[in-house]
Amino acid sequence: MPESPLPHATIDPTSIFEHFRGNHGTELLTAAAAHFRLFDKLAAGPLAWHELRSQLALAERPLVVLITALRAMRLIERASDKYRLTPLAREHLVSTSPLSVADYIGLAAESPGVLAMVERLRTDLPAGAKSDTDEGAGTAFIYREGTDSAMEQEASARHLTLALAGRAKNVAPVLADVLPLAGDETLLDLGGGTGIYSIALLRKYPQLRAIVLDRPEVLKVSHEFAEQYGVADRLELLAGDMFSAALPAGVDRVLLSNILHDWDVPECIELLKRSAAALSVRGEVLIHDVFLSDELDGPLPIALYSAALFTLTEGRAYSAAEYRAMLGAAGLTAGQVIPTLIHCGVLVARRA
Numbered sequence: 001m002p003e004s005p006l007p008h009a010t011i012d013p014t015s016i017f018e019h020f021r022g023n024h025g026t027e028l029l030t031a032a033a034a035h036f037r038l039f040d041k042l043a044a045g046p047l048a049w050h051e052l053r054s055q056l057a058l059a060e061r062p063l064v065v066l067i068t069a070l071r072a073m074r075l076i077e078r079a080s081d082k083y084r085l086t087p088l089a090r091e092h093l094v095s096t097s098p099l100s101v102a103d104y105i106g107l108a109a110e111s112p113g114v115l116a117m118v119e120r121l122r123t124d125l126p127a128g129a130k131s132d133t134d135e136g137a138g139t140a141f142i143y144r145e146g147t148d149s150a151m152e153q154e155a156s157a158r159h160l161t162l163a164l165a166g167r168a169k170n171v172a173p174v175l176a177d178v179l180p181l182a183g184d185e186t187l188l189d190l191g192g193g194t195g196i197y198s199i200a201l202l203r204k205y206p207q208l209r210a211i212v213l214d215r216p217e218v219l220k221v222s223h224e225f226a227e228q229y230g231v232a233d234r235l236e237l238l239a240g241d242m243f244s245a246a247l248p249a250g251v252d253r254v255l256l257s258n259i260l261h262d263w264d265v266p267e268c269i270e271l272l273k274r275s276a277a278a279l280s281v282r283g284e285v286l287i288h289d290v291f292l293s294d295e296l297d298g299p300l301p302i303a304l305y306s307a308a309l310f311t312l313t314e315g316r317a318y319s320a321a322e323y324r325a326m327l328g329a330a331g332l333t334a335g336q337v338i339p340t341l342i343h344c345g346v347l348v349a350r351r352a
């Protein structure tokens, strides 16, 4: 079988992803205005973070997702550790304002997407997870021992893994361009999915070997990709749970591509500690992901992607500052984010 090419995109597809995620803007804005009455609550005066949490009855992760998006929309701003309405929100989103459009926004209050978002915000549970109102069909993209995951069923694992490949095929050649791995022997790709990022790096660096760790049903797809892209002799497939599997020791790089954004902070720190323990003396951890601003007030496309991650997984988008804090807890320190494509970038970390 002839080897498949892995070409660079000639036209940047980023805007398509931004349009695709636009629905989360409607959902979060309508949830805030019509369900949580956030703008009316803030009309009475600025609130501290803990006051927002108790007045909205939201856990930390959903509140971060909601407030980050509203700050990115320039409807809420932070001043002296309190959150307040911007002039735009005060004039147009407070229900008693003469020029309020709150009822207009309320037209979407009962739409299925908005109701689903409100449910996710209130329960802090990903779609498919078991809750009082949900039978639990299984979560997409994440596997946690003891819970139902779509990644454990052959058809859904294949469908979800191949869906991600579309984005990954565009980004992987750019990641290979920006990472100098000429002196490296081994790359461990945790939650590697199709393995396309490893494949791009293997094709660029002939001395490199890669190990993709993922769930068994997903690895069936990675196996096909390794054959298709002509790197099967240098790509090892390791089936396991990244939170508990014995990881190979002394690897030069651990790649966490679009992994940490699937998990909450304690799980991210755990994965970073496990990654750090797998490194050789000069080894590095590569966080390939999207990055919110350190202020957590944008950019809007990442804030809306964060909402998508929040609804599907146990994670959200993080800022580089948040990653630096997690890396610090794992004994690692990072340089600057190196941009790749479709809002992604790579943060390279080594032992502190």
Ligand SMILES: C[S@@+](CC[C@H](N)C(=O)[O-])C[C@H]1O[C@@H](n2cnc3c(N)ncnc32)[C@H](O)[C@@H]1O
Pocket: 141, 142, 143, 144, 151, 161, 164, 165, 168, 190, 191, 192, 193, 194, 197, 213, 214, 215, 218, 240, 241, 242, 243, 256, 257, 258, 259, 262
């Ligand atoms: C969002 S995808 C990222 C795939 C790929 N790295 C990329 O950048 O496109 C998350 C991957 O992590 C895998 N995964 C989730 N939980 C896992 C676990 N506990 N152990 C091993 N793999 C897991 C999923 O099967 C999936 O392939």
